[in-house]
Amino acid sequence: MKIGYARISTRDQNLALQVDALKAAGCERIYQDVASGAKTARPALDELLGHLRAGDVVVIWKLDRMGRSLKHLVELVGNLMERKVGLLSLNDPIDTTNAQGRLVFNLFASLAEFERELIRERTSAGLTAARARGRVGGRPKGLSPQAEATALAAETLYRERKLSVAAIAQKLHLSKSTLYSYLQHRGVEIGTYKKSARRQSSAPVTEIRNAAPFKVATILLTLRIENNSKFVRCKKRTIEHIENIYLEEYAAKRRPNGEYELKVPYANDKELDEAMNELLSDIANDADDRHCFSESEARMEGTDRHW
Numbered sequence: 001m002k003i004g005y006a007r008i009s010t011r012d013q014n015l016a017l018q019v020d021a022l023k024a025a026g027c028e029r030i031y032q033d034v035a036s037g038a039k040t041a042r043p044a045l046d047e048l049l050g051h052l053r054a055g056d057v058v059v060i061w062k063l064d065r066m067g068r069s070l071k072h073l074v075e076l077v078g079n080l081m082e083r084k085v086g087l088l089s090l091n092d093p094i095d096t097t098n099a100q101g102r103l104v105f106n107l108f109a110s111l112a113e114f115e116r117e118l119i120r121e122r123t124s125a126g127l128t129a130a131r132a133r134g135r136v137g138g139r140p141k142g143l144s145p146q147a148e149a150t151a152l153a154a155e156t157l158y159r160e161r162k163l164s165v166a167a168i169a170q171k172l173h174l175s176k177s178t179l180y181s182y183l184q185h186r187g188v189e190i191g192t193y194k195k196s197a198r199r200q201s202s203a204p205v206t207e208i209r210n211a212a213p214f215k216v217a218t219i220l221l222t223l224r225i226e227n228n229s230k231f232v233r234c235k236k237r238t239i240e241h242i243e244n245i246y247l248e249e250y251a252a253k254r255r256p257n258g259e260y261e262l263k264v265p266y267a268n269d270k271e272l273d274e275a276m277n278e279l280l281s282d283i284a285n286d287a288d289d290r291h292c293f294s295e296s297e298a299r300m301e302g303t304d305r306h307w
Helices: 016-024 043-051 070-082 099-132 145-160 165-171 176-185 191-199 205-210 235-250 269-289
Strands: 002-008 029-034 057-060 086-089 215-227 260-266 292-300
Touching (some): 070 086, 145 176, 176 235, 235 260, 235 292, 260 269
């Protein structure tokens, strides 16, 4: 079965040319995305990959419609070949259903590996030359004197428990993620305070969740974090930070499909909306502070409510 995939970068462009060509090539189904070439999130492509079966052929207008980069394209096509799915590009000499097309693709894969090796060699040579001149890369260890003073003020306000986390961050002109980082630097445990601050109560979290007026919603969170560019390597650290700071307070568990299962206590729908909107905003701001791109979506299990 031939399955088409078409993509344009902006809504000002038109998918008609690609769709017509894919129909002419005999595609029975066509998936369409509107997303920039560098953007990770491509819902239609993800759906297509999930519906493929052995023997299918993915048909595209050009190679740049499918892959964000040569490396990403090589990974995608390698995955397709493992699943015995072919790839046909209408305007490139690529058809992995035959030997000639596989040969061309393998050349692309070799070029991608060669490019990565060159980058490694240049980076290693640059670091060696810098060390020989007494220069050591990386961020300075610890905080500057000004940052230390701010961290101390944050700890003092936090321990007083008179202001919410958002109010402390606003007072010190910090983002919430930076505030949490400062508190961690000072060795402050933040989980219980965050929960009590959001409920405007000093009661333990277990008591709040078991209190009669509160219900507990099962929230399924889909989270995607990517580095903003090839020069940034903060993805793993950002995910760990979000899990430890923002998701831990909701007893987050990772499901086999990658979704996070959260237990969110709430008194009414308005409070639940506020809690979820605040959580998604915190995640987006944290990722942005760490030079990462984020996409998050939450839905309440068993209902049609989503954020």
